[in-house]
Amino acid sequence: xxxxxxxxxxxxxxxxxxxxxxFLDREESDLRSVLLNKDxxxxxxxxxxxxxxxxxxxxxxxxxxxNVWATWCVACLVEHPFxxxxxxxxxxxxxxxxxxxxxxxxxxxLDRIGDPYELSIFDKDGKxxxxxxxxxxxxxxLIDNEGIIRVRHVGVLTPExxxxxxxxxxxxxxxxxx
Amino acid sequence: xxxxxxxxxxxIFSLSLxxxxxxxxxxxxxxxxxxxxxxxxxxxxxxxxxxSNLAGxxxxxxxxxxxxxxxxxxxxxxxxxxxxxxxxxxxxFILYKPAIxxxxxxxxxxxxxxxxxxxxxxxxxxxxxxxxPKDLEAENIVKAIERTRLKKLVEDE
Numbered sequence: 001x002x003x004x005x006x007x008x009x010x011x012x013x014x015x016x017x018x019x020x021x022x023f024l025d026r027e028e029s030d031l032r033s034v035l036l037n038k039d040x041x042x043x044x045x046x047x048x049x050x051x052x053x054x055x056x057x058x059x060x061x062x063x064x065x066x067n068v069w070a071t072w073c074v075a076c077l078v079e080h081p082f083x084x085x086x087x088x089x090x091x092x093x094x095x096x097x098x099x100x101x102x103x104x105x106x107x108x109x110l111d112r113i114g115d116p117y118e119l120s121i122f123d124k125d126g127k128x129x130x131x132x133x134x135x136x137x138x139x140x141x142l143i144d145n146e147g148i149i150r151v152r153h154v155g156v157l158t159p160e161x162x163x164x165x166x167x168x169x170x171x172x173x174x175x176x177x178x
Numbered sequence: 179x180x181x182x183x184x185x186x187x188x189x190i191f192s193l194s195l196x197x198x199x200x201x202x203x204x205x206x207x208x209x210x211x212x213x214x215x216x217x218x219x220x221x222x223x224x225x226x227x228x229x230s231n232l233a234g235x236x237x238x239x240x241x242x243x244x245x246x247x248x249x250x251x252x253x254x255x256x257x258x259x260x261x262x263x264x265x266x267x268x269x270x271f272i273l274y275k276p277a278i279x280x281x282x283x284x285x286x287x288x289x290x291x292x293x294x295x296x297x298x299x300x301x302x303x304x305x306x307x308x309x310x311p312k313d314l315e316a317e318n319i320v321k322a323i324e325r326t327r328l329k330k331l332v333e334d335e
Binding site: 005008009012016019034035100125126129130131132133134135136 | 225226237238239242243245246265266267268269284292295299302303
């Protein structure tokens, strides 16, 4: 047996490991964004601050962000200052999706730390969240002028993530508008 | 002493009974639907907790999805419709048995291809290692002949 065949199993193993790494990595981002470039799902839920029922048509200011948050979500507090910054510098409007939460607790929290949202949708049973494929909080979606989901981010929205994932898409949307 | 033991045993069992009752209970119109529900929640993976199915998970999202599956069954949806409902929202991720498509082909064919490759390798390795002793024998014969020729040459000197 020659030398080359000795190393064949090792070579195969390396190929397998590299293959699995690239394949599984790609898988992750692919599988979790089935709703990308699809219409934002319709819904009929109450506002957080009053009992008024709202639907997709009440999300007037597009393009905008939809941010999934809750009082039980610690990571949401981490991204809160950045959401306030986006609002105060009026870079983009943000709608909130209050996810599986207690209405009073949620309103109290917003009173205390500030409300970055145009309005929040009160999704106690996670109905709209399921339609969006949400499986935790925080999550952030970018919805374009036609109500189509363009970006989805699972986890804390940091300035870095904003630059990498959202800003370029948003400026392109604004350019197309002109 | 005996009494204490009896009471503590009772206490232990009462705890487990209590935890049983905190599980969500779903009622169905008939046993077939109930059977379908249990099969379905066994079939799909919890999106939050990657190594568990919906049935085995207590994550809020798993509870919500169980509730949705219950609702869809009650609405008379078929298993296929329920799968479409779930995979159009959560993708292939929640399917333990992904559909055969271009990007899932490696999952389906990969193991068989690898198995075949290993078989081929083992067979080849066996053939070459069996041939080796014979070759050695031939080599020995050649060496023996050469040795006698050398000997002869030295003797002739």
